[in-house]
Amino acid sequence: MWYLKSVRTRFPPSPTGLLHVGGLRTALYSYLVAKQSKGEFLVRIEDTDRERFVPGATKNILRTLHWADLDPDEGVILDQGEVSGKGNRGPYIQSQRLDIYKKYADELLKKGSAYRCFCSSERLDQMREDQQKRKEAPMYDRLCCSLSEEEVQKKVDAGESHVLRLKIPRSEKITFTDDIRGNLTFMGHTIDDQVLMKSDGFPTYHLAHVVDDHLMDIDIVIRGEEWLSSLPKHLLLFQELGWKPPRYAHVPLLLNKDKTKLSKRQNDVAAEDYIDKGYLPEALLNFLALLGWNPGTSEEIFSMDELIENFSIERVQKSGAIFDTEKLDWLQGQWIRKISVNEFADRIRPVVSEKYHEVENDSDFEAKASLIQDRLTFFPEAVEMMGFFYKAPKVKADLLVNEKQKVTKEILPEVMEALKDTLESIDEKGWDEENLKEVLFKLSEDKEWKKGQVLWPLRAALTGLPYSPGAFEVASVLGKEETIARIASVKNT
RNA sequence: GGCCCCAUCGUCUAGUGGUUAGGACGCCAGGUUUUCAUCCUGGUAACAGGAGUUCGAUUCUCCUUGGGGCUACCA
Numbered sequence: 361m362w363y364l365k366s367v368r369t370r371f372p373p374s375p376t377g378l379l380h381v382g383g384l385r386t387a388l389y390s391y392l393v394a395k396q397s398k399g400e401f402l403v404r405i406e407d408t409d410r411e412r413f414v415p416g417a418t419k420n421i422l423r424t425l426h427w428a429d430l431d432p433d434e435g436v437i438l439d440q441g442e443v444s445g446k447g448n449r450g451p452y453i454q455s456q457r458l459d460i461y462k463k464y465a466d467e468l469l470k471k472g473s474a475y476r477c478f479c480s481s482e483r484l485d486q487m488r489e490d491q492q493k494r495k496e497a498p499m500y501d502r503l504c505c506s507l508s509e510e511e512v513q514k515k516v517d518a519g520e521s522h523v524l525r526l527k528i529p530r531s532e533k534i535t536f537t538d539d540i541r542g543n544l545t546f547m548g549h550t551i552d553d554q555v556l557m558k559s560d561g562f563p564t565y566h567l568a569h570v571v572d573d574h575l576m577d578i579d580i581v582i583r584g585e586e587w588l589s590s591l592p593k594h595l596l597l598f599q600e601l602g603w604k605p606p607r608y609a610h611v612p613l614l615l616n617k618d619k620t621k622l623s624k625r626q627n628d629v630a631a632e633d634y635i636d637k638g639y640l641p642e643a644l645l646n647f648l649a650l651l652g653w654n655p656g657t658s659e660e661i662f663s664m665d666e667l668i669e670n671f672s673i674e675r676v677q678k679s680g681a682i683f684d685t686e687k688l689d690w691l692q693g694q695w696i697r698k699i700s701v702n703e704f705a706d707r708i709r710p711v712v713s714e715k716y717h718e719v720e721n722d723s724d725f726e727a728k729a730s731l732i733q734d735r736l737t738f739f740p741e742a743v744e745m746m747g748f749f750y751k752a753p754k755v756k757a758d759l760l761v762n763e764k765q766k767v768t769k770e771i772l773p774e775v776m777e778a779l780k781d782t783l784e785s786i787d788e789k790g791w792d793e794e795n796l797k798e799v800l801f802k803l804s805e806d807k808e809w810k811k812g813q814v815l816w817p818l819r820a821a822l823t824g825l826p827y828s829p830g831a832f833e834v835a836s837v838l839g840k841e842e843t844i845a846r847i848a849s850v851k852n853t
Numbered sequence: 854g855g856c857c858c859c860a861u862c863g864u865c866u867a868g869u870g871g872u873u874a875g876g877a878c879g880c881c882a883g884g885u886u887u888u889c890a891u892c893c894u895g896g897u898a899a900c901a902g903g904a905g906u907u908c909g910a911u912u913c914u915c916c917u918u919g920g921g922g923c924u925a926c927c928a
Binding site: 372373374376406408409411412477481484488491492494495496497498499521522523524541544545546547550551552555557558559560562564565569584585586587588589590591592610612613615617619620621647650651652653654656657658660677678679680681682684686687688689690691693697732734735736737762764765804810811812813814815816817818819820825826827828829830831832 | 854855856857858859860863864865866867875876877878879886887888889890891892920921922923924925926927928
């Protein structure tokens with residue numbers, strides 16, 4: 361993918377709560393498009409709805425974006441953990457741009473592209489109800505359009521509460537090409553006269569989106585499909601303001617199992633939920649990228665750099681995707697195996713040390729961690745899996761008896777005795793995986809025991825678990841002294 | 854109800870006017886491994902329906918059906 365010019369994209373969350381995984385995906389797509397053209401990715405805060413405003417939400421969303429490695433180049437950023445701004449097209453928080461919206465609202469009013477509406481919400485409710493009863497599309501009936509200039513002025517002077525509505529040219533046909541969906545057509549008479557400015561002086565999303573994305577030089581607007589039906593209003597606004605609209609790409613929705621819009625009731629929808637569950641950002645992003653997009657090859661594991669390299673908005677799917685986390689778990693496993701042992705150890709150290717404080721001073725922690733890296737999907741599983749390293753298990757002989765491995769009650773004492781003697785004979789210096797393997801294989805050969813007859817009891821005696829890393833690995837990490845001690849302490853009953 | 858969008862295995866998806874309709878996850882079976890996990894091999898399973906265009910449609914067109922989104926002084 362290459363571009364003639366760098367592309368500016370934006371992600372505009374509302375500070376009404378936690379970052380939604382669907383939002384994280386559109387943020388990712390926007391980020392990728394900007395980065396692959398060496399352009400800028402901006403974050404703008406859309407806080408025009410004071411009712412739903414949640415204090416602290418902005419900081420939280422920014423923190424989550426940072427976790428996902430989607431830090432904005434411009435706009436609202438996190439500076440030393442505090443919300444701050446960057447760039448010369450600000451402010452980037454809509455509540456701080458009220459005078460700007462006012463200016464363009466006045467312009468639209470003067471041009472006759474918009475009009476003041478004094479209707480009460482009661483009247484509007486009643487009107488819609490009546491329309492519904494008559495099986496008509498609920499739309500503003502333009503009552504206030506028939507007000508004379510004098511009447512309007514009188515009401516304004518009297519301080520009557522009112523909103524500003526966009527006057528949709530009803531006879532117009534609006535066509536547009538979406539980057540994902542292709543050609544779209546809307547008839548003017550099916551579009552409602554959208555409110556542009558609320559009575560409290562705040563703009564609605566529609567006006568703010570058009571003004572901001574123009575003033576912030578956004579080249580392509582990537583947003584959820586739920587905005588598709590308001591696209592003509594936005595297009596009309598650009599037209600009335602005399603501006604060139606950006607490219608648009610409406611990405612398909614993320615769905616619940618029943619194919620409805622992904623919702624809290626049925627799923628964990630906050631990105632934070634997945635952070636809390638221990639998913640790696642690489643895994644979540646990889647998963648999200650693949651929900652609705654594919655490279656056209658059979659490649660499935662993508663790092664951020666590879667996504668930047670390969671992503672293209674044209675290959676994004678048109679239909680919605682069920683948010684089914686089974687593949688996420690698989691990707692999580694893939695990414696866990698991909699990170700370095702060092703990093704892996706760093707990730708599980710805090711979790712494990714919560715239960716086993718010895719971890720903090722354990723210089724062999726990394727070696728132990730490496731034994732379980734291929735075996736787990738979530739970091740907390742490490743606690744269970746590594747416990748035996750720090751606390752000698754109380755092992756009963758029952759566990760060492762294993763029918764499938766042909767370890768019988770009768771043979772067991774002899775095996776244990778031989779194991780002890782053999783291991784005793786190994787020099788401390790030669791106590792490593794390779795050597796242990798050689799010596800123990802020889803033991804089974806000499807005694808004409810199957811490998812399992814020797815190794816199953818050994819492994820079980822050392823770990824106290826039915827499933828665990830292998831006997832050689834564990835014995836090697838545990839060291840000679842501890843290994844022999846554990847063999848000796850197996851209870852016979 | 855109105856407007857708009859969408860439709861390939863259970864899920865994420867590839868794909869072409871003529872293919873044994875491909876891959877991945879999941880599931881099942883087998884193999885490697887002392888166990889489990891990993892890993893490898895194989896299997897399971899899909900073009901919503903009906904017309905039309907065509908020598909031939911999963912692919913193009915239309916209709917039906919199904920699903921979804923929007924229909925707020927929310928975004």
